[in-house]
Amino acid sequence: MDHDVKQAEARTPEAESMEVRKLQLTGGSSIAITLPKRWVKRAHLKAGDTVGCLVRQDGTLLVTPRPGAKRSAQRLELELGGESQEQLFRKLVGAYLNGYDLIQVRSKKPLSSAQRATVRNAVKRAIGLEVVDEGPQSITIQDFLDPTEFPLEKGLRRMASIAQLMHSDAINELSGPARAPGDPSMEDRDSEVDRLYWLINKQYHGLLRDARLAERMGMTPNQALNFLLVARLVERTADHAKRISDNVVELEGARLDPALVGKVRKLSEESLSVFKDAISAFFRKDIEVANDAIERARPIHEAKRALVHEAMDLKGPRAVALAYILESIERTASYGADVGEVSINHAIAAAAGE
Secondary structure, three states: OOOOHHHHHHHHHHHOOOOOOEEEEEEOOEEEEOHHHHHHHHHHOOOOOOEEEEOOOOOEEEEOOOOOOOOOEEEEEOOOOOOOOHHHHHHHHHHHHHOOOEEEEEOOOOOOOOHHHHHHHHHHOOEEEEEEEEOOOEEEEEEOOHHHOOOOOHHHHHHHHHHHHHHHHHHHHHOOOOOOOOOOOHHHHHHHHHHHHHHHHHHHHHHHHHHHHHHHHOOOHHHHHOOOOOOOHHHHHHHHHHHHHHHHOOOOOOOOOOOHHEEEEEEEEHHHHHHHHHHHHHHHHHHHHHHHHHHHHHHHHHHHHHHHHHHHOOOHHHHHHHHHHHHHHHHHHHHHHHHHHHHHHHHHHOOOOO
């Protein structure tokens, strides 16, 4: 293989499309470069206009047209057809995650009560959304949340706290009611975790679209991705806590061996400890604690299998319910180990300044 072929193989698609500019000395002391004509034309700039230059954490230079100009509101119109209420709900969530400021739901016919209820349910489930206008054939939703007012770290900490409490309460229900009257239900807390996860997801995509937002939030897209990955694992952990609670209901009236209940509790404590330590390692960027959490998750899988065999003595649906509880306990440890893996990547990237 000759030298030219090797050079061609080494060039990335990004390098192939990159316009190269030489630094030029102007005025005896200033260094200047020319801007690509197609970029200037697309940004509707002309001689004498100003541009913004932002030095990013990775050393690259971001050039933006019209620095300081307020971002124009992003508007989306959703024309309703024959979609189901579930499909409409998914469209609204997708519009929210993609950062639209104004979402108008329109129909050629008067909106049904079911369609209006679906829109209001989506507004209730998403942080920052409010209905600002409503007519016979349309509903307009606006996103009022400033992303910088709710940092990713704050959202993730809240998610993890709720998920941990959900798991503890669900296991405590094996010995009787764990929540006092008036306490949030498992469904309410699971919905709160979902709302926070959607917000983190939305903020991540916003950081990808707008580098200035990344600077305002003091976070690189790579760091934001790690927060999103951990948030997804926390959201799944909360789902399994609710599943534990649902299956505990199936065991009502069953005479469980106190020794077996004790083993289930012990396994739950070990699993939740792995999850808590992994979350702590992520925020502290502690590789040693993250590795320890990953190692401690492994024996939980074997212990769970042994308890499943004991659970079979219950027979019938109750044996299945207890097996599902044990499965969810194991999954909590597994998600904790996954958080540990992300924590290590997060810590190494931070040490490298990424």
